[in-house]
Amino acid sequence: MMKRGAIIVFEGIDRCGKSTQVQLLHDVLQKSRSVELMRFPNRQTPIGQKINSYLTDKAVQLDDHVIHLLFSANRWEARNQMLETIQSGKSIIVDRYAYSGVSFSAAKGLDLDWCKDPDRGLPAPDVVIYLQLSIEEAQKRGNYGEERYETVEFQRKVKDLYENKMKDPSWKVVNASQKPEDLHNDIRSIVESVIQDVEHTPLNTL
Ligand code: DGP
Numbered sequence: 001m002m003k004r005g006a007i008i009v010f011e012g013i014d015r016c017g018k019s020t021q022v023q024l025l026h027d028v029l030q031k032s033r034s035v036e037l038m039r040f041p042n043r044q045t046p047i048g049q050k051i052n053s054y055l056t057d058k059a060v061q062l063d064d065h066v067i068h069l070l071f072s073a074n075r076w077e078a079r080n081q082m083l084e085t086i087q088s089g090k091s092i093i094v095d096r097y098a099y100s101g102v103s104f105s106a107a108k109g110l111d112l113d114w115c116k117d118p119d120r121g122l123p124a125p126d127v128v129i130y131l132q133l134s135i136e137e138a139q140k141r142g143n144y145g146e147e148r149y150e151t152v153e154f155q156r157k158v159k160d161l162y163e164n165k166m167k168d169p170s171w172k173v174v175n176a177s178q179k180p181e182d183l184h185n186d187i188r189s190i191v192e193s194v195i196q197d198v199e200h201t202p203l204n205t206l
């Protein structure tokens, strides 16, 4: 039987350097093995376009529960492709997943368990790499932008949820205040061993 691919999820507050690290990892893994990049929200689908309008246009009003379910639906619409990809032996690097879903919505005051429910049944990651950075350091990297959620107060709540409510055994916390090359090396050694071990690990669901 062919060895399945791994699901490698990246999480962190806005401005933690996640997108840079995702790209660096993708570039290096691509040289030696087959790997695919996915990011959530995927703003290309009809649901993703709705999410994009909510994030970029504060005049767009959607009930907090409704946008939560749309983010989750945006992950569900990628499920079959995810399963096919890993079953074909390719690994997937995923920029944000259900942990963003729960942390960003629970930060608004929604019930934690209610937030988790819609994502139950999605493919579970083999590893979650959490880029840990203080709010102060994130801010030093340039002011938060114009998108909804990009305020210091909100990011503080998101960080607290990530660090106190999300961690499960698949989580690896990395120090995102390091130089990008050093952080990349840390991430790479974690990922190499996960990809090695995946053979012996059944794919779970959230
Ligand atoms: P990004 O494209 O990675 O910058 O993400 C866009 C923003 O949306 C970012 O502030 C994080 C937030 N976000 C990502 N996934 C979810 C989700 O499932 N639910 C909510 N409420 N917010 C999310």
Ligand code: NA
Residues within 6 Å of the ligand: 014, 147
């Ligand atoms: Na963002």
Ligand code: NA
Residues within 6 Å of the ligand: 015, 018, 019
């Ligand atoms: Na990002």
